[in-house]
Amino acid sequence: xxxxxxxxxxxxxxxxxxxxxxxxxxxxxxxxxxxxxxxxxxxxxxxxxxxxxxxxxxxxxxxxxxxxxxxxxxxxxxxxxxxxxxxxxxxxxxxxxxxxxxxxxxxxxxxxxxxxxxxxxxxxxxxxxxxxxxxxxxxxxxxxxxxxxxxxxxxxxxxxxxxxxxxxxxxxxxxxxxxxxxxxxxxxxxxxxxxxxxxxxxxxxxxxxxxxxxxxxxxxxxxxxxxxxxxxxxxxxxxxxxxxxxxxxxxxxxxxxxxxxxxxxxxxxxxxxxxxxxxxxxxxxxxxxxxxxxxxxxxxxxxxxxxxxxxxxxxxxxxxxxxxxxxxxxxxxxxxxxxxxxxxxxxxxxxxxxxxxxxxxxxxxxxxxxxxxxxxxxxxxxxxxxxxxxxxxxxxxxxxxxxxxxxxxxxxxxxxxxxxxxxxxxxxxxxxxxxxxxxxxxxxxxxxxxxxxxxxxxxxxxxxxxxxxxxxxxxxxxxxxxxxxxxxxxxxxxxxxxxxxxxxxxxxxxxxxxxxxxxxxxxxxxxxxxxxxxxxxxxxxxxxxxxxxxxxxxxxxxxxxxxxxxxxxxxxxxxxxxxxxxxxxxxxxxxxxx
Numbered sequence: 001x002x003x004x005x006x007x008x009x010x011x012x013x014x015x016x017x018x019x020x021x022x023x024x025x026x027x028x029x030x031x032x033x034x035x036x037x038x039x040x041x042x043x044x045x046x047x048x049x050x051x052x053x054x055x056x057x058x059x060x061x062x063x064x065x066x067x068x069x070x071x072x073x074x075x076x077x078x079x080x081x082x083x084x085x086x087x088x089x090x091x092x093x094x095x096x097x098x099x100x101x102x103x104x105x106x107x108x109x110x111x112x113x114x115x116x117x118x119x120x121x122x123x124x125x126x127x128x129x130x131x132x133x134x135x136x137x138x139x140x141x142x143x144x145x146x147x148x149x150x151x152x153x154x155x156x157x158x159x160x161x162x163x164x165x166x167x168x169x170x171x172x173x174x175x176x177x178x179x180x181x182x183x184x185x186x187x188x189x190x191x192x193x194x195x196x197x198x199x200x201x202x203x204x205x206x207x208x209x210x211x212x213x214x215x216x217x218x219x220x221x222x223x224x225x226x227x228x229x230x231x232x233x234x235x236x237x238x239x240x241x242x243x244x245x246x247x248x249x250x251x252x253x254x255x256x257x258x259x260x261x262x263x264x265x266x267x268x269x270x271x272x273x274x275x276x277x278x279x280x281x282x283x284x285x286x287x288x289x290x291x292x293x294x295x296x297x298x299x300x301x302x303x304x305x306x307x308x309x310x311x312x313x314x315x316x317x318x319x320x321x322x323x324x325x326x327x328x329x330x331x332x333x334x335x336x337x338x339x340x341x342x343x344x345x346x347x348x349x350x351x352x353x354x355x356x357x358x359x360x361x362x363x364x365x366x367x368x369x370x371x372x373x374x375x376x377x378x379x380x381x382x383x384x385x386x387x388x389x390x391x392x393x394x395x396x397x398x399x400x401x402x403x404x405x406x407x408x409x410x411x412x413x414x415x416x417x418x419x420x421x422x423x424x425x426x427x428x429x430x431x432x433x434x435x436x437x438x439x440x441x442x443x444x445x446x447x448x449x450x451x452x453x454x455x456x457x458x459x460x461x462x463x464x465x466x467x468x469x470x471x472x473x474x475x476x477x478x479x480x481x482x483x484x485x486x487x488x489x490x491x492x493x494x495x496x497x498x499x500x501x502x503x504x505x506x507x508x509x510x511x512x513x514x515x516x517x518x519x520x521x522x523x524x525x526x527x528x529x530x531x532x533x534x535x536x537x538x539x540x541x542x543x544x545x546x547x548x549x550x551x552x553x554x555x556x557x558x559x560x561x562x563x564x565x566x567x568x569x570x571x572x573x574x575x576x577x578x579x580x581x582x583x584x585x586x587x588x589x590x591x592x593x594x
Contacts, residue, residue, distance in 0.1 A: 004048050011067045012048065015041035018071050019078045021085060024093075025066040033060055033093040036082040040069055060093050075321045083300040094286055104139060106130045106197055113153050113176040113186050116146060116193055130197045146196060147172070149230045150189045198271065205231055248335055253314040254298060255343025257351050261285060264354075265298035266346035268339065269310065277306075280350045292319050314340050367410035374455075374510040378495070378502060380482050384455040385409050388416075388441075390468065391459040391521040392433045400425060402437040403525030406453070407517055417524055431467040434458065439471035452477060458485040459518050462494055469496045486518050545589050547582045566590070 004012075020040045024033040037043030044067060052058050072078050086094050107119045107127040118139060122129055146152075151174045154167055164175035174181040192204050208231050215224035253268040262284050269277040281298050296319065303309050313326045314336055322328075331337040355366070371383050378384070387407040392400065406416035420440065425432045438456075445452060458468045465485030472478050484502070485494045492501035493514065504511045548556075559577050560566045566574075567590050574583035 005065055008048070008064060008067060012041070012045050015044055015069065016071060017041050019073065019075050020069050020071040021078055021081045023068040023085065023089075023091075024060065024064045025068065026063045027065045029066070031068075031085075031089045031091050032063060033091050034082055034085045034089065036075070036078040038075055038078075040071070044069070056093065076323050079296055079321055080300070083297070087304075104136060106139065106143065108190065108194060108197075111158070112183050113158060114190050115154065115156075116143070116152055116190075118143065128194070130194075142197065146193050149196075150193060152189070152193075153177075153186075198276070248339075250310045251312045251314060251336070251339070252302070252310045253339045253343045254295065254302075254316070255340060255345070255347045256291070256295060256298075256316050257344065257347040258291065258294070259351060259355075262351075263291075263294040263298075264347040264351045265295065266343045266350065267298070267302050268343050268346075269306075270339065278346070280347060282350075282354070291317070295319060296321070314343075316340065316344065364409070370410055370509045370513050373508060374513060377504045377508075377510045378455070378482060378484065378493075380455070382454060384482070386451065386453040387455045387457060387517055388453040389457040389459060389517045389521040390434060390437060390441075391518075391525045392430050392437075392464075393525050400433055401525065402433060403521055404437065404441055405517070405521045405524050407513075407520075410513060412520060419525075430460065431463050434460065434464045435467040435471045438468045439474065442472065442475055442477060446475065446477070452481050455482045455484070457514065457517055457521075458483070459488070459521055460485055461487045465494055465496060486514060491515065491518075546585050548578075548586060552578045552582065 017039045019036075019038055021034065021036050022040060022044050023031050026032050035043070047057070047061050047064070052061070070081060072081060104118045104120050105122065107115075107117055107129055109115045109127045110125075119127075119129075151172060153173055153176055155165070155173075155177075158177055161177050164178045164180065165173070167173035168175040168178075168180070174186065176183075176186060192207070195204050208227050212224045212227035212231065215221070215227060249271055251270040253270065255266040255268075257264045262282055265281045265283065267277070267279045267281065279302070281301060283294050283297050286293065295315065295317075299309070299313070299315075309326055311325075311327060313328050315328050315330060318328055318330055329336070331340055355369075368383075371385065374380075375383050385408065388404055389407075390402060390404050392402050400422040402420040402422065404418045404420070406413045408416075418441070420437045422433050422436060424436055438458075442452065456468070456472075458465050462485065465483065468485075469478070469483055472481070472483060483496055486492070487494065487501070491506070491511075493504055494501050504514075555577050556566055556574075560569060571583050571587040574586055577583075578586070
């Protein structure tokens with residue numbers, strides 16, 4: 001029975017039925033979990049009154065020695081406060097949020113004559129930061145366009161001097177060190193650069209066009225030509241960046257994928273129909289987090305990083321909390337829907353790529369993950385490290401055989417494969433055949449005191465499954481292993497006694513493992529059955545041949561391997577094996593019976 005500290009019981013009785021944030025503290029006074037609640041009393045009390053499926057939640061509850069709460073007016077305020085406290089205290093049991101990697105930013109320094117350059121080191125006191133950029137290629141293309149349009153200072157320290165450096169001669173720097181440009185003129189260029197970085201490129205193009213026309217009216221055609229070249233360069237960059245309707249502007253998009261352990265949220269920022277920022281966040285599941293909690297963590301994280309979000313936010317589903325700052329939408333068609341699909345695809349591909357990288361570094365990790373998924377899907381108590389699968393084969397009731405294959409840790413263990421020739425069943429009785437081979441297999445394992453499998457898969461429907469279960473019950477081992485059947489038509493998975501199949505996603509890794517096991521037993525069983533059927537057909541033809549007994553028949557089979565090769569052999573080739581007289585009789589007999 002759960003023992004709740006007395007001080008915690010007193011706190012629970014005094015909690016209000018209002019929105020707020022709660023904090024659990026351990027015996028050292030350290031905050032170990034921060035959560036939000038629509039009704040503090042109901043939510044916090046549930047930790048101590050309910051039975052939790054998660055071992056992590058049960059462990060958390062045992063460590064709680066004190067509770068602190070903060071009451072707020074709305075759920076939205078509770079969400080913001082929770083997000084702030086998680087970042088401040090970094091509690092052990094809260095969501096862990098990770099970047100997809102260390103993405104670069106564009107820095108604009110806070111100086112009289114600012115520099116513009118890429119960086120991975122953030123110093124907000126010394127620079128304005130724009131980004132992050134998931135595509136370094138896209139960021140470099142943007143910087144190349146900026147450097148092509150505007151001459152900027154590149155030296156780290158601005159030292160006043162009389163003669164400009166080589167960068168001025170190459171027309172890459174306006175030489176503020178020599179007073180060739182005023183701070184106001186330089187700052188005007190910087191503000192235009194900032195607008196371009198933010199995505200407001202059409203606004204800058206409009207300003208440049210106005211200046212170009214003004215220069216033309218003043219007959220300053222050289223300056224007008226320079227401005228025209230800048231406009232063309234910027235328009236080319238904008239054209240390359242457009243991905244949807246150019247009228248779509250000031251929109252943020254969140255796409256989400258979830259593998260049960262982590263959520264992957266892809267963020268896109270759209271300005272003038274162009275993707276100006278892209279990033280993927282990886283968020284580990286918290287103790288009791290749902291999809292909405294995970295989405296909110298990503299939304300608030302991007303809000304903090306970018307100093308706000310656009311007024312329109314495209315999301316995969318509408319959250320229950322409605323903040324007044326943004327308008328959430330779930331588009332069903334059109335360009336916005338295409339953007340949502342793009343964000344979801346980015347999140348999905350990132351999830352797959354991460355798993356591939358993990359599998360390359362640690363191949364056993366994938367096997368462990370697949371087996372855990374299969375264990376959860378089938379409701380098994382232990383990991384199905386040892387899997388065995390059975391299949392029957394016969395030809396219209398003749399030549400009945402069975403096969404058993406074995407997988408260890410998700411991989412074929414071919415040394416453990418077995419073929420079975422049926423001994424007690426006459427004719428085409430798949431149920432009785434299955435019962436015989438399952439009984440023989442596990443009766444032998446018990447006699448030899450070898451370990452039983454964790455999972456037994458029967459290739460067949462409920463009839464074969466029930467027959468296998470009877471064999472297992474007769475050996476009194478039904479409680480020592482899991483038995484399932486895989487139906488051939490729809491590939492549904494059935495457990496003993498269940499009328500409805502077990503639901504497993506047809507595209508999941510767990511389902512694919514079961515299909516791989518089933519396909520392998522098919523291959524192994526059919527190969528053996530074909531060999532046996534071939535030998536039987538050869539033997540039946542040779543049995544009726546004149547003068548061919550058991551010894552000569554074995555010689556022919558050993559030499560020629562198949563009936564087709566025996567029929568194709570010349571009389572001399574046959575004579576080399578069984579002698580000239582018997583070869584002549586057999587040659588004539590085979591030609592008559594072709």
